[in-house]
Amino acid sequence: MVGMRPVLVLNTGSSSIKYALYNIGKTAACVFQGIVDGIGTSKSSITHRNLQAEKDVKLQDFVVEDHKAGLKKVVELSHLGEGPSAKIYAVGHRCVHGGELIKEPALITDEVKNAIERFSPLAPLHNPPSLQGITVAQELFHCPQVAVFDTAFHSTLPPRAYMYALPYKVYEELGIRRYGFHGTSYRFLLGRASEMLKKPKEELNIIFFHLGAGASMAVVKQGICIDTTMGVTPLEGLVMATRCGDVDAAVVEILESEKGMKVADVSKMMNKESGLYGLCGDKDMRSIIKAAKSGSETHSLALEVFVHRIRKYLGAYLVQLGGEVDALVFSAGIGEASGYIRRLVCDGLDRFGIQLDEQENKDGKIGAKEIQSKESKIKVLVIPTDEELSIAQQTIEVVDSQ
Template identity: 65%
Template structure:
């Protein structure tokens, strides 16, 4: 008998949704997004995956998530009979802190734990929590929280601790948590299928490279290190995030530019990264301009790749050179052949050899792009975070 799971991903000014049906095969029935919560005009873009009944409508007076979800629910109930057979709802929650390290059936105590983690993710956890509360009003079925940080809960203390006064960890929970966990979990499973090897035997380095970007080192199927930290700001250069910087810059900016802590936080999260270096956020645009001769765009691309390779070197050491595969996923990782090529160049001595012709092929689905003489596999695997959330939700309610 088919079982249906609705996935909700509530962001600061938008939320995404998708309905999955599990039976003899797994299929996505529809997916969509409501954008512009709190703005004068909001838009619901709804796609029926089978190809019929695609909808794009403007809605007014979406002053908050409660109103927005009610609008979407009204649309879905009127347009989809499948909405009446939903077994459970899975919610993406950014930060679970230290107490929520696996998917959890949503109870009052789970909601309080999500609320307690708000200081660690002030931009993400409040709308995540609001989405849960509203969904509990609208849908009368079990609901499950799936945490971005959960995949990284296996990182050992020596890798997650910062060299700050220990009291700050004990009082505030300041440590490395990592993000993109649902993507990593999904891609790890797909890599195991491609390599015909159990997940708990896999040593891989996964590059989740999109507008937000991170890398995870996985040893025997368990994450042992990742580039993002207590927030998604640490680590790689991203579309608008700086990634790693010298913390001393904060004092210099405060003294020389009279910037407040809030100003500096905005600069590092919204005005830096690729955008700060060359004025563009989209990697394809950056690459095209660099190829056309723009020095600032070329510099942005080189800084971006250099930071990735810096962590790649560290993770090769963490895994003692015993690596089954490098795995590229997310928007840039899946679609940018030139970035994959630059990340993998001159790695022959580490057993990593890219096949440029395979790398350039624009094929769908997971695939291998390494050369025949490469000791390490190089995989390109499309991620599906919503499907992973739905799968984990079903595991919880079926347990």
């Protein structure tokens, strides 16, 4: 029997490091988790939670000069040099974009790092920090390191789903196509859905809703992803907290000619100043729902646009599956917590075999559960996602396969 092996999971951003340590064996247990934020500023902070000791540590208003200093502070806070977790078995890194070169979790080599760098133009906010995190972790931890890519789950998309109707040379020369994201979450959710439905993954037809600040949907047919809402970047698809989702590309030209905006300005607006925030000045779904119920027209509009876009894709995915659907699966912050949003998404779909049990669907009932009515032909599941655990498990699989 293989003993418990400590796997450190790192999600490196431009000024942050999210981290978690899992002991992986026949079961998996999270030892600690946290975030180093504000790296490179005078307002750095660290929130560290020891789950075994049920103890939280909060450090703030000091300077973490760079990612190496941040990771060293994590080592210090977590006592990684002591006790059973002294030797890290492996490090798993969350990487966003692997393009077409990397379609599975990969042991980090120079070739893998080169691929991450190559696709940085398609994920400029994510891939460069990931590469920096890998470099720092390789200096600090002398153990196998694995890159787990958000795009990997969607590598099974057929060309009809991933190609844009642009000149073919744009795809050949620049790799511009739809890639999809949140793949680490979807992989985890597919596994949990298989357990809950007591059906092999390879036989499942599921429509997933990953609804959080970043939001997307994906459709799986016989265990294989055949379509998803995000595109060459995470901007396409659903309305999100600050991202606009689907929009006519001619808007860029209009804003340039009428407002004198540069492409970079438009990109910033679409990614950071649009979505729910752009429509109503708020990006917290709880407060948006509250304001909408209190009569705010802008908040009601934001809510309606958000739900309309989801239902539009839901209809398309029901068609792609020919109505043969095992389950709808809701996850992420909004999908897991908001029964109100789930009800709006599923409202009036009785004829499609989708009907909720109002009592089971209520807000506040946290955890994996079924929320469909007895009359519903299609099951409706709520499953809390755990991307960090998924990364840890995939890291072990890669290392053990070597």
